[in-house]
Amino acid sequence: MFLPAIILLIFAFLSIVVTYLAIVERDMLVAAIFMAFQGVCYAIIYYVLMAPDVTLAYIPISSGLTPILILIVLKKTERVER
Amino acid sequence: MKKKDIVIAVSLAIMVIAISSALYAGGIIIITPPYKVRDLAKNFLRYSYNPWNGKLTSYALNVVSAIIWDYRGLDTVLETAVLYSAVIGITVLFRGIVEIRGLKHRGLSLLVKMPSRIVIPLIIAVGISLAVHGHLTPGGGFQAGAVATVTPALIITIFSIEALYVLKLRIQKLFLMRTIAFIGILMISISLFLYSLMSLTNAYVLQNMIREHSNISMPHWFIDVPLAGSVFLYNILEFFTVFAGLTYVFIVYSMRRKEVENMWEEVETYE
C-alpha cells in the first residue's frame, strides 16, 4: 500500500515540473523531449492506477510518435520560438 | 533551459503539493476513490467471460477489449471512421505530392544504425503479439498498431525516408491496405446479419455471441484457447488500419522539398 502511493506522488511531482519546463522552453526541440518525459511519467501513473491497456496505448503514442512527429515538423519549419 | 526555470518549476510543484495537503488536512478538498465500483462496471466485469450466462457474455478475458469491440462496438467503429477521415483530410491538404526515389540522403551515425537494426524486428513482433493476444492479455488493435508504427517512425528518423521506399512501403499501397482493413471491419460487423437474412433467423448488427432471440454466433473457442469471436478478428483488422494510416501520415510529412514542390499545382491548373 505504501509503495504505489509513493510512486504516484513522485511521478506526479515530476510531471508538473516537466510540464512547466515544456511550456516555458523557447527551443522547441527541447520542449518535445520534455513532452516525451511527461508521457513516461503519465504512463507509470496509468500503470499504478491499474490501467495496463491504456498504458500500452499511451507509451508509444505519447513518448514515441508525437515527439517524432514534432521533430519532423521542426526540421521542415523553424526551431526556435521568438 | 536555464537554472532559473528549473528552480521555478520545482518550487511550483512543492507549492501545489503543500497547498493541496493543507486543504486535505483541513477537510476542504477531499477527492477520494470509492470503495465500490458502479453497477454498470460491475455488470461488465461479471459478464465479460461468463459461461454460466451464455446470453450476455462475450468470452473475452480482457474486459476492456470486450467493452471496446462488443458491448460498445458502434462507438469504436465510428472512432475508426474518425481516424480514417483524419488521414483523408491530410491527403486533401497535401495533394499533388510525388514520390521520387534516389535523392541524396544521410542518416544518423553507424553507432545508432546498428542497434536499431536489431531492435526494429523486435518492435514489429511485439506489435503483432499484442494484436493476436488482445482478447486474452492487455493489448488490442490500437495498442498493437501504435507500437508497430514506431518502426517506420524510427526508420525515417534514423536511416531516411529512402529506406522505407526500399522496403516497398509506398503511399498508394498503404492507402489501399487501410481501406481494405476498414471495409473488412464493416463487413464483419454486418456479417451475422447478412447470414441471418439468408438462413431466415434473427440476428443483430455488430453481434458477437448468442443474444436474446438469436441463436447464431461467431466461433468462441479455438482448440484450447478462448477466441472471443469477432473481438479477435476486429483486433487484427484494427491493427492494419492503424498501422497503415499512421505510417501513411509519417511518410507524407517527411517528404523532401523536391517531392512537395508540385503541391497544389495540378489542382490550381484544373480550377
Added chain:
Amino acid sequence: MSEILQAIFTIVVTIFITNMGIALYGVFSRPSLIKKTISLVLFTDSINIIAISIGFRVLEEGYPKPPILPKIPETPAELEYFVQVSVDPLLQALVLTAIVIGFAINMFIIGLVKIYYRHYGTTDIRVSLEEGKHEKNN
C-alpha cells in the same frame, strides 16, 4: 491503511488540475503554433488521466486489480471475487478511444501548421493577425 492512499490521491488529482492550467496557459499565450500544439497535447493528456482516476477504487485490504481475468474462471465464486477487487473498466475503454482520436486530431493540426508555414514563411501566429488588421483597414 487506505487513508494514506486517499490523502495522496487528493494531492495527485490537484496536481493534474494544475497541469491542465499550465497547459492552457501555453495554448493561449505562446505565439508559436507548434508550441500551441505541444500545449494542446499536454492538456488532453491531463484530462485523460483525470478520467482514469475517476474509475479508480480502494479496497479495505490490499491493492485493487486491473480489469483483466488472470485465468479462465472455473466456478462462479471465482468470478465474483474478481468483481469485488477489480477497478472500473468502462472509463479505461473510453480513454483508450480518446487517446487514439486525440492523436489523429494532432496529426491533422500539425499538417495545418505545415501549410501555414508554406504560406507565411513562419509559424508565428502574430504574422497572420497583423495581415488581417492590415486588410481590415483597407
